[in-house]
Amino acid sequence: KTPYVVTSKSYTAVAINAASKAGEWIKTRLGTVTQLTTKSAVGDLVTEVDKGAEQMIRKLIFTHFPDHAILGEEGVEPGPEASAKALEKYADEEYLWIVDPVDGTTNFVHGFPFFSVSIALAHKGEVIVGVIYDPSRDEMFVAEKGKGAYVHGKRMKVSGETTLEQSLIATGFPVGRDSTLPANMAGLTHLAPKVRNIRCGGSAALHLAYVAAGRLTGFWEIGLNAWDIAAGALLVTESGGQIGDTKGGAFHLGIRQVVATNGAVHAELVQALQEAEATGFENS
Numbered sequence: 609k610t611p612y613v614v615t616s617k618s619y620t621a622v623a624i625n626a627a628s629k630a631g632e633w634i635k636t637r638l639g640t641v642t643q644l645t646t647k648s649a650v651g652d653l654v655t656e657v658d659k660g661a662e663q664m665i666r667k668l669i670f671t672h673f674p675d676h677a678i679l680g681e682e683g684v685e686p687g688p689e690a691s692a693k694a695l696e697k698y699a700d701e702e703y704l705w706i707v708d709p710v711d712g713t714t715n716f717v718h719g720f721p722f723f724s725v726s727i728a729l730a731h732k733g734e735v736i737v738g739v740i741y742d743p744s745r746d747e748m749f750v751a752e753k754g755k756g757a758y759v760h761g762k763r764m765k766v767s768g769e770t771t772l773e774q775s776l777i778a779t780g781f782p783v784g785r786d787s788t789l790p791a792n793m794a795g796l797t798h799l800a801p802k803v804r805n806i807r808c809g810g811s812a813a814l815h816l817a818y819v820a821a822g823r824l825t826g827f828w829e830i831g832l833n834a835w836d837i838a839a840g841a842l843l844v845t846e847s848g849g850q851i852g853d854t855k856g857g858a859f860h861l862g863i864r865q866v867v868a869t870n871g872a873v874h875a876e877l878v879q880a881l882q883e884a885e886a887t888g889f890e891n892s
C-alpha cells in the first residue's frame with residue numbers, strides 16, 4: 609500500500625488516490641506494452657496502458673462523484689483541436705475533472721523513467737485541485753486552490769533565480785510536432801545562449817511540477833493541451849510562481865503556448881520568446 613491513500617472522500621483525496629493507484633499500475637506495466645499505436649501523427653503514441661490507466665481513474669472519480677464530468681486525453685478524438693473542442697463541450701459543467709493518464713507516453717514506451725499521471729478538478733472553469741504523480745520517483749505533487757502546494761506533504765516554493773542567466777529552463781517538443789518544429793527551434797536557438805541551461809524531459813506535467821518545486825526556474829512549450837497543464841498550473845501558482853501564454857497573456861485552460869516560471873524571470877522569458885518569434889517563426 610502506498611502512503612498516499614487517503615480515507616476522506618474530499619476532491620483532493622480522490623484525486624490523490626486515483627493518481628496513486630493508476631501510477632502504481634503504470635509502473636508495473638513498464639516494458640510490457642503489446643499495443644503500441646499512433647494517433648494524430650507518427651510521434652503521437654498511445655498504448656493499452658494509457659487507455660487502461662484512464663479507465664481506472666474515470667471509474668474511481670465516478671464512484672465518488674457520479675455527477676461530475678471528466679475530460680480525459682484518451683477519451684477525445686485526437687488532433688490539434690482536441691482540447692479546445694472538449695473544453696467547449698464541457699463549458700457548462702460545474703465540476704470538470706481533467707485527466708492525463710500518462711503524461712510522457714514516449715518516455716514510458718522507451719523505459720525512460722520520467723512520466724506522470726496528471727489529474728485536475730476545475731470548478732466553473734477554474735482549477736481548484738491539481739495532483740501530479742511520478743511513479744518512478746514515487747513523488748506525489750498536490751495543490752489545492754488557496755491552500756498551497758505540497759510534495760511528500762512538504763510545502764513547495766518556486767526557486768529564487770532573478771535573471772535568465774541564472775535560470776534552468778525546460779521545454780518540450782509536442783507530439784505531432786511537425787507544425788511547431790520551426791518555432792521550437794527558434795525558441796531554443798534564441799534561449800540557449802541566454803540561460804544557464806535547457807532541459808527537455810518529456811513530460812510537460814512533470815516540468816510544471818518541477819517549476820513549482822523550485823527544481824526548474826521555468827518552462828515553456830508550444831502546442832500543449834488542457835490535460836497537460838491543468839494540474840501543473842495550480843501547482844505553479846500555489847507555489848508562488850506564474851503561468852500564462854508566450855505573449856504574456858493570462859492563464860486559462862485553453863492556452864496552448866505555455867510559459868511557467870518562478871515569477872521573478874517571467875517577464876524576461878516572455879520577452880525572449882517574443883524575440884524568438886520575431887525572428888520569423890510564428891508560434892503555431
Ligand code: IPD
Binds near residue numbers: 811
Ligand atoms: C506529451 C508530453 C510531452 C510534451 C508533449 C505532450 P503525452 O504528453 O507532455 O512532454 O512535449 O507536448 O503531448 O502525449 O505523453 O501525454
Ligand code: CA
Binds near residue numbers: 652653713
Ligand atoms: Ca498523448
Ligand code: CA
Binds near residue numbers: 708710711812835836
Ligand atoms: Ca500529455
Ligand code: CA
Binds near residue numbers: 658712
Ligand atoms: Ca497522455
